[in-house]
Amino acid sequence: MLEDTNFTVDAFKYGSISGCTAYFLTHFHYDHYGGLSKAFTGTIYCSEVIRSRQHLRIKITKKFLLQNFGHGLNVHALPMDTFVNVQGCDVMLLDANHCPGSVMILFRLVLQNKVVLHTGDFRAQSWMLESCSVLKHYIQSSVPSSTARITTLFLDTTYCCPIYGFPTQDAVIAAAVRVTREFLLSDPDTLVVCGMYSIGKERFVLGLAKALGLKVWLPSKQRRLIEAAANGGCVICSDLLKRQAPSQAAADLVVTDMGKLNARSLHTESCAFTGSAERRTLLAWRPTGWTHNASSRLPCLDLIQDLADCLSVIHTSVGVTILGKHACTHAHSSAFIYYYELCFC
Structure with a gap:
């Protein structure tokens, strides 16, 4: 538990914790909410978007409900950027820049x-410390009171090792846009496919769609979750819904499950993506790829090589290209060092 409190954060895998009176959830990824069960009776605090996603899953997936949640969850959504008194402690949620609804x-x-x-899981970027930022006040305040500056910092350490260094998400999206544009110029009938887990790749998909004017097809699972997030206040998800195609056949960009984003599945399902027996060239984005094996068959090989710090080639074959992005939805070592120095140096 957090020192001097009866609170825990993302500690559901331990079940009901003796003495804990408030369980906080930073975001809706399994490694953070795993452990919730139908027997869980604790009080959960999270963002509004997370609460919307939880309630949606409870409604649409009976198996998920029985295995993980139960009907009696006591969930309280807190506002963003505003202190709320929770059991005598002032609590504020801040945008973690990780996935829809994720908070620090x-x-x-x-x-x-x-x-x-x-x-929690977060991605540090400069806008977090702009002049109007709440976080900047608590990091750089010159007020002598201890309650005016952060005294304890808990960092997610997924990529804390110094060997990890990633370009910004904006840089990766810009690189993906450039490569996709070249593919479309080479073959205007190219269908773009993007892998997505249940949540977490919305910014990438929206970035491609907005920059290139693409209509997007969302599978029902992702669409329902994105709709729930939009109803909970996620602007990115709201913008993405506005770019939906009326049908899969009318889409320029098709979202599919990440597990299906391999050469065999793409070859098999290419006709299903397009809604006809005619095969189209597929450019697939798998936002977890790491290998480099560029092929001379690519229409923009030089551009991809120039952007090697951001992109990777996972697979190339006749009619199918799978690319990955060298970016992470977590902070890496330089962000940890930056936050530590700002808070305590």
């Missing part, structure tokens, strides 16, 4: 003169 949590313990920031 700021705990202000006035009596103990402490301010605790738990980042």
Whole structure:
């Protein structure tokens, strides 16, 4: 539990924790909510978007409900960028820039003169510390009071090792847009396919669709989750829904499950994607690829090689190209060092 509180963060895998009176959830990825069950009776605090996603899953997936949640979950959604008193502690949720609804949590313990920031999974970017940022105040405040600056920082350490370094998400999306545009110029009938888990790749898909004017087809699972997130206030998800194609056959960009994003599945399902027996050239984006094996068959080989820091070639064959992106939805080592120095140096 967080020191001087009865709170835990993303600790559901431990079940009901003795003495814990409030369970906080930073975002809706399994490694953070795993452990929730129908027997769980604790009080959960999270963002509105996460709560919308939870309620949607409870409604549409009976198996998921029985295995993970149950009908009696006590979930409280907290507002963003506003302190709310939770059992005597001031709590504020901040955008974690990770996936829809993901938050960092700021705990202000006035009596103990402490301010605790738990980042959860986050991606650090400069806008988090702009002049109007709440976080900037608690990192760079010159006020002598302990409750004006962060005193304890809990960092997610997925990519804390110094060997990890990633370009910004904006750089990766810009690179993907350039490559996709070249494919479309070479063959205007190219169908773009993008892999997606249940949540977490919306920014990438929206970036391609917005820059290139593409109509998007969303499978029912992803569409329902994205609709729930949009209803919960996610602007990115709202914008993505506005770019939906009326049918899969009318789409320029088709979203599919990440597990289906391999050469065999794409060859098999190419006709299903297009809604006809005529095969189209497929450019598939698998946003978890890491290997480099560029092929001379690509229409923009030089461009991909120039963007090797952002992109990777996973597979090439006649009619099918699968590319990956060298970017991470988590912070990496330089972000950890940056946050630590800002908070404590």
